[in-house]
Amino acid sequence: MAEINVTPMVDVMLVLLIIFMVTAPLLVAGVPVDLPDSKAGALKADDTPVQVSLDAKGGVFIDDLKLAPGALTAKLAAIREARGADMRVYVRADRKLDYGSVIGVVGEISAAGFSKVALVSQPDVTRAKVAPVAAPAATDAVAQ
Numbered sequence: 001m002a003e004i005n006v007t008p009m010v011d012v013m014l015v016l017l018i019i020f021m022v023t024a025p026l027l028v029a030g031v032p033v034d035l036p037d038s039k040a041g042a043l044k045a046d047d048t049p050v051q052v053s054l055d056a057k058g059g060v061f062i063d064d065l066k067l068a069p070g071a072l073t074a075k076l077a078a079i080r081e082a083r084g085a086d087m088r089v090y091v092r093a094d095r096k097l098d099y100g101s102v103i104g105v106v107g108e109i110s111a112a113g114f115s116k117v118a119l120v121s122q123p124d125v126t127r128a129k130v131a132p133v134a135a136p137a138a139t140d141a142v143a144q
Contacts, residue, residue, distance in 0.1 A: 033092050038123065052090070056094040056096045
């Protein structure tokens with residue numbers, strides 16, 4: 001009786017696995033920003049979120065496209081008309097930016113008609129999880 005040779009199929013699967021492992025890190029957003037640390041957990045991923053990035057110099061990007069100053073609201077309004085207002089907007093701001101700059105961008109996102117805005121941070125890996133120290137057990141002192 002003839003047996004099916006599975007060696008070629010295993011070879012193809014391993015090649016596909018290597019291709020996915022090499023290309024997966026390239027799928028991260030392209031604008032390099034130094035994100036602040038956060039203790040909050042990750043959110044569920046949306047299908048096609050809009051990413052608004054602010055670099056350390058205050059430049060504003062939608063995905064990888066750098067915008068002229070003041071053009072964010074109009075560009076986001078066009079995206080809202082094309083994709084719908086129910087989608088989430090991720091704001092990726094460099095940690096060196098002041099709070100007012102980030103809030104100004106969030107205000108422009110709100111003015112464009114988006115209500116689901118999320119601030120992106122990276123997990124705080126510098127703090128080790130420390131278990132709480134238990135209080136010593138109370139003991140009765142016996143006088144001798």
